[in-house]
Amino acid sequence: MARFSEKVNVTICGGGNGAHTLAGLSSLVENANVTVIDVYEDEAERWTETMKSMGFTVKFSDGESLYQKPGEVKFRVSRDVKSVVPKSDILIICVPAYTHETYLNLVSPYVPDACPVIGMPGQPGFEYQALTILKENDRKCTVMSVETLPWACRISKYGQEVDVVGTKEEVRYTLVEKLRQDKKTLKMDPASIIQTILGQKPKLYREKNILKYTFLCIPTIHPPIMYARWRNWDGKPLNASPLFYQGADEDAVKYMNGVTDESIEIAIALTKKVPDQDFSVVSTMQEWLLDHYTDQITDKRSLFTCLKTNKAYDGLLHPTTKTSDGKYVPDLTYRYVREDVPYGLIVIRQIAEMVGVETPVIDEIILWAQEKLGKEYLKDGKLCKLDRENGRLPLTYGIRTIEEFVSFFA
Structure with a gap:
């Protein structure tokens, strides 16, 4: 013990x-x-x-x-x-x-x-x-x-x-x-x-590098899967809740890779902006999964196969609510959206703005999510101001530049 x-x-x-x-x-x-x-x-x-x-x-x-x-x-x-x-x-x-x-x-x-x-x-x-x-x-x-x-x-x-x-x-x-x-x-x-x-x-x-820590993959896993699965949903209830990770299709993989590719671009820009800090090993999604679930993934060839064959994900379903007639509709305000966008993607998005990196995939997902949540995080390509109860933008805490982000923890 x-x-x-x-x-x-x-x-x-x-x-x-x-x-x-x-x-x-x-x-x-x-x-x-x-x-x-x-x-x-x-x-x-x-x-x-x-x-x-x-x-x-x-x-x-x-x-x-x-x-x-x-x-x-x-x-x-x-x-x-x-x-x-x-x-x-x-x-x-x-x-x-x-x-x-x-x-x-x-x-x-x-x-x-x-x-x-x-x-x-x-x-x-x-x-x-x-x-x-x-x-x-x-x-x-x-x-x-x-x-x-x-x-x-x-x-x-x-x-x-x-x-x-x-x-x-x-x-x-x-x-x-x-x-x-x-x-x-x-x-x-x-x-x-x-x-x-x-x-x-x-x-x-x-x-030790908190800026790099911000790019770890957790906030970039759930929103792309939710977006890919439900962005074209016709509103009709389903007979069963679909598998979440193991039900991800190639469209989900495209968005997952798109978000992490943009995160890596931000890390490259940060290397030039803050040369005294280490921004190496900002992982792709496949690398993150292999690091965290090494012995539980049986087919390691691609992100798609990693998702499909990760035993730790066996049976995990999309968040849904049951209708009165026993069918299922998606819960689009579940924490996979409500948490990982205003407390994940928009933080990454502000850092991208600080270093001048465009993030079309992240923006696409944020715009979809804000509609589902009844919020406004992006407008005309710019981040909106948020109070502390609605998100965790660095700007909300007085952090406007990369230099202020680094010095905040000094």
Whole structure:
């Protein structure tokens, strides 16, 4: 069993797939005292009551199950931010990016300076968003951003059971200590805490160049697949929800490659603009998949075959809602659009604007997404101003140029 050398108070914010998985795994680490903060409606109460009678299980696709019996579950769920957060040794925000603002505002007045604040997943811009809100509350915390959830996971029974379909081989993160004064007061290195919770897989790797970290592929996976599948949808309900990754066609592959090709062009321009920083290894989508799912992809010849034969993606479906007659229509406001566009693609899009790189594929997807979300991110080829609740443009946080982006973290 994994263990911490001393007691560590782990606070997890969230109530979704990732928070369920993280709570189940972290609570089994020896010397971990785990509390989940869930402030959405009555989820904390429902989750607590369910565990009292049913216990809690993390199930893996290889058949392994980590079961905690009723009355013996080693974590608790609460909505009491004021009593839980001040005792935290590490605080992990495990929610979609569009709720980061909510949780950061809730916890920042109470989080100890010696407690690192971690976004998992962070998504582009978590670092400057968290630093800004912490500073507004006179907090001096270390900020860590983990590029993606370590697992493909789905709640099968709320508050009782979560399925881990696949686990990534590696995951990258950033670490910023700009606000800190006495760096010796941290109980443990936050990356070491997260690695202990995750176990041997995935392996965490630090990316020191936050600009490059912004181009990691996570925000560029979901929107192209959604766009390719639903841009010409005729509005007629379907008999079943289509496969998401494994149902991607050549049109989806074209848009996925188009977005990452444009990201690589931006990285090349940044190499000239900021020559003292390393912008190498900004991956193609195929390279990213092979890095993260090496042993789970059986046909590695192309992006198309990687998507089709990735065991970690087995059975994962497009987000849909069921109609009254038992058919299915797409949920075009799901986080694959609602999160990955205003907290992903538009961040990349502003950086492209800063260095003068045109992004026709990214623009095409953003224009489609903003119509579905009822928002306005692009108009006449220019980014629109956004408040902090509607997106994470660097401009919203006073970052107008590449030089200001780099100096923000100095």
